[in-house]
Amino acid sequence: MTDESAVDVEQKPRRRIRLLVTVAAVILALDIVTKVLAVRLLTPGQPVSIIGDTVTWTLVRNSGAAFSMATGYTWVLTLIASCVVVGIIWMGRRLVSPWWALGLGMILGGAMGNLVDRFFRSPGPLRGHVVDFLSIGWWPVFNVADPSVVGGAILLVVLSLFGFDFDTVGRRRPGDDPEPEAVSEREAESS
Template structure:
């Protein structure tokens, strides 16, 4: 039974990753054909808009001179995330890992196949967050994955505190519960 549960969690992580990567690539294709690098289309005033940016680096264009290194790091992250997905201990953990995996895959696809060269491609960004930075759906999935994993870990730790307190005969208030 444990093997089947683990297999199901792995399938959930892979399905989430596939959906994220497909949506990311589809929205990037739309952005490439319909948006400009010079003009921003406001969605929520100055808070959120659409504007095309081709990013050789990571977040905030960091590492733009070493795009090939970012590609290798992305491939390494994919490998580690697939291993983590195979070991996911809960459904929420599988969803979080799937979000991370899909986000990394989406951006690595750009790095591998987008101009200017194989393995050194620029990531297509189009979600303009004020004047802070421009990102894409892969970046949103990465952030969401971190939040899901953090909340899952927090919930798990709270459950363990409650279990430990109950075993020791401690009330929720004494254990730090609400």
């Protein structure tokens, strides 16, 4: 390996972690600002029409997860979201793929946005209710963080299905050799 390629290999994870953090920060900021505005400007139970009855702003405090699942288990959801945040930060150190950085950044920003509510909104730390305010047709009321998490998760599933790993730049091809270290470890174990 040349000195130039060694430097490039080291720099990619740093650039990708910057992309991940930037995406997460933008989503977190949008989520917090829109929730503050929703709480300040909307009255609970009084929808504001944007496009007829199809798109409205409707202030709701959600103690559960998406679709009001796990209501009453806010502390469990807080713990799970905290673990997701820690896991993404841990993965970010080895991140090479810009697409994985984008997807993980979307999930991280959304998870942190809802965690801010769970930690700092009433009824209290680890039990706070998430502010939801966007309503489209028959779909449940949601916030900026929710489609970010879902969109990021869909992106990661698609990347995985098409052979894009988080720690490689391009697509994994059938017959590609695994990392040489992993091969030598497996050979040592089998002998």
